[in-house]
Amino acid sequence: MAEQAAFPSPHVDPFELTRAKFVLPPGIRYFDGNSLGPLSKAVQMQAYISTTHEWGDGLIRSWQGAQWNTLPQRVGDHIGRLVGAAPGQVVACDSTSVNLFKALTAAARLRPGRRLIVTDAASFPTDLYIAGEVARLTGLEVLNVPAGQIPDVLGEQVAVVLLCHVDYRTAEIYDLARTAHAAHEAGALLVVDLSHSAGALPCDLDANGVDFAVGCGYKYLNGGPGAPAFLYAAARHIRECESPLAGWFGHATPFDFTESYVPAPGIERFLCGTNQVLALSILLRALEVFGEVSIGAIRARSLELTGRFIAGTQERLLRHGFLISSPQEAARRGSHVSLRHPQGYAIMQELAQRGVIGDFRTPDFMRFGFAPLFNTLEEADELVDQIDRIMEERAWDKPQYAQRRDFT
Amino acid sequence: MAEQAAFPSPHVDPFELTRAKFVLPPGIRYFDGNSLGPLSKAVQMQAYISTTHEWGDGLIRSWQGAQWNTLPQRVGDHIGRLVGAAPGQVVACDSTSVNLFKALTAAARLRPGRRLIVTDAASFPTDLYIAGEVARLTGLEVLNVPAGQIPDVLGEQVAVVLLCHVDYRTAEIYDLARTAHAAHEAGALLVVDLSHSAGALPCDLDANGVDFAVGCGYKYLNGGPGAPAFLYAAARHIRECESPLAGWFGHATPFDFTESYVPAPGIERFLCGTNQVLALSILLRALEVFGEVSIGAIRARSLELTGRFIAGTQERLLRHGFLISSPQEAARRGSHVSLRHPQGYAIMQELAQRGVIGDFRTPDFMRFGFAPLFNTLEEADELVDQIDRIMEERAWDKPQYAQRRDFT
Known part of the structure; x- marks a missing residue:
């Protein structure tokens, strides 16, 4: 018992450990693990x-x-x-x-x-x-x-x-x-x-x-x-x-x-x-x-992430004309959150310019995946921040965003 | 013109160049490129x-x-x-x-x-x-x-x-x-x-x-x-x-x-x-x-390889009871050669023990692929040698070769 006590880990977040197993490019906030999950170090090997x-x-x-x-x-x-x-x-x-x-x-x-x-x-x-x-x-x-x-x-x-x-x-x-x-x-x-x-x-x-x-x-x-x-x-x-x-x-x-x-x-x-x-x-x-992370723990983490983003959206983004098209009731919501906005495509492009990657589904769905194995609560907050800032600055209003190109 | 003459290469065999592009394991003679082609250096990268x-x-x-x-x-x-x-x-x-x-x-x-x-x-x-x-x-x-x-x-x-x-x-x-x-x-x-x-x-x-x-x-x-x-x-x-x-x-x-x-x-x-x-x-x-090797050159090389193996077989292996089941007429022959022998499966296993890899198809086909991009005439000769030696030594007669396991 004494040996175990020498390595106490009562507060280790299992998702810090899983996040550390991925090779995430620096400077990128990735909300597209629901389209293409990232590379892990073990896979690289x-x-x-x-x-x-x-x-x-x-x-x-x-x-x-x-x-x-x-x-x-x-x-x-x-x-x-x-x-x-x-x-x-x-x-x-x-x-x-x-x-x-x-x-x-x-x-x-x-x-x-x-x-x-x-x-x-x-x-x-x-x-x-x-x-x-x-x-x-x-x-x-x-x-x-x-x-x-x-x-x-x-x-x-x-x-x-x-x-x-x-x-x-x-x-x-x-x-x-x-x-x-x-x-x-x-x-x-x-x-x-x-x-x-x-x-x-x-x-x-x-x-x-x-x-x-x-x-x-x-x-x-x-x-x-x-x-x-x-x-x-x-x-x-x-x-x-x-x-x-x-x-x-x-x-x-x-x-x-x-x-x-x-x-x-x-x-x-x-x-x-x-x-x-x-x-x-x-x-x-x-x-x-x-690893040993249970699907129940993954689900709890997923709801924490999507819940955090929805709360931030309600507080700061609805005034810009966004609609939350994902269920707000946790039990009915999967692991991504979609917002709808008439300028959705341009906003997603501007987010990408800022290193924030989600995806877009026709006609106006801005889709953000929250992958429990690597996304963090801080990232969910930062996503709200970035969208808010883009709307404040009207930074989506650029001619190069007029023509749509997208992938799975 | 003078510059070109400084690097004369009238006798470069294009297949020496293609062979050098592969990562072939040392000590192995590989006659199974018709089942699974080998790794090349460019692919590794x-x-x-x-x-x-x-x-x-x-x-x-x-x-x-x-x-x-x-x-x-x-x-x-x-x-x-x-x-x-x-x-x-x-x-x-x-x-x-x-x-x-x-x-x-x-x-x-x-x-x-x-x-x-x-x-x-x-x-x-x-x-x-x-x-x-x-x-x-x-x-x-x-x-x-x-x-x-x-x-x-x-x-x-x-x-x-x-x-x-x-x-x-x-x-x-x-x-x-x-x-x-x-x-x-x-x-x-x-x-x-x-x-x-x-x-x-x-x-x-x-x-x-x-x-x-x-x-x-x-x-x-x-x-x-x-x-x-x-x-x-x-x-x-x-x-x-x-x-x-x-x-x-x-x-x-x-x-x-x-x-x-x-x-x-x-x-x-x-x-x-x-x-x-x-x-x-x-x-x-x-x-x-x-690369730039034409399919015509590949075909010519393939026939050279299979022809060499067939000639060696006729000269040295028929006496051991092998049948050549592939067409001896070049125009009718693809890029592998099959021999039939009642002990075919055991012989293939013994060849593998000696680092010579081909494959076996039921009921008694010993199949040797000659891939023009990397197989050599010397390998074709060596294959004949090895089979001849195994037959001389009755080296196929081992209990562990009794049970068949094979793959594509």
């Missing part, structure tokens, strides 16, 4: 190890020697811990859009004879595009309704419900348990897109009864630009699932090179092409930044 | 630049600043030069299997009312699996015949012909011009898998009249384990193509976030999810190793 040692020295032997062959499952189980999924239900692979195509098609195939995919009309658009193609190929139709009305339109014609857990513009959280219950009551299955929640708030996939989920590796999971995405299928469905992208890495015995396709018994059946080894190695290492 | 500078320092700004947004097209055009495609017809993205799914479905949609996909029964298996799923989703059937018989079975019921340019086991080259001509005569379209030819021999996609092609980034293109693959669509088709994986990066204006999908006018319409930035940056740099 892993990029070197994966290329020089595993690939360069190990060559083809690293499929076994560096366990490249099990990367999708190992990354998947790690993500599973963050989204409330027991092991063996998540794989990391492909992009979110491609995984959504697999999940929606597999779900539709589990509900033959039904004719509808119901989704939120305000979903992230790629989800709507993919749902449209799945419907076209499987002979279904897509019914778009406002997210809040989804439980009311469910009936025996509905095969699949598709929902984004957190709205990419407003950060509104939709109730997974209630939606899953409503879907199941109607005999339908629920597919959820966790792109704006995984790593930032509890998803509790198993507990909420979600059937399938997909999500993004480069936002709150910090896996790097274009990182592999993930796919969850509830254990109760896996053995019945038929992925429409039945590639060799989803085969039970890919290296037997059999002419006919026999899916792997487990969640690996959702793999398709060769593992994206370098990107998966990096994503795996990025996930280590989460 | 790029991995650092992409992570530390572009991602770490640039963060979200690098989508414009480091041109992450055009990586699929830039890599695609670079690959286009190697496979005989004019600019604007190739994008690099996703895996070969996923790209094949897109290409086959898009091709089938261009030939409505026809009911067959014809393919080679001995295709690389994932191609057969994907063709099966495309058929299932589009209401077609797959007809598998030996590659040589494909032209004979074509008729007005055939929508699409799918062919691997080079057989992954035997290295037999199939005639693209003849197959394209036969397909077009029947009113069908030709989709080709270039995984075992791109970067090693001329594909001449435009000149041969190929309609669609896909191929692999991690074999002869040396893009690293699980590198992005590529997709080619002939310019004459692009504006009519409908990809079944209609994700936001294939949209004409992804950042307008429109509810309905409007495909990009060009080849970008075959993109789906967010660009795999880190992996694409690495692949782009890997392609620079090709």
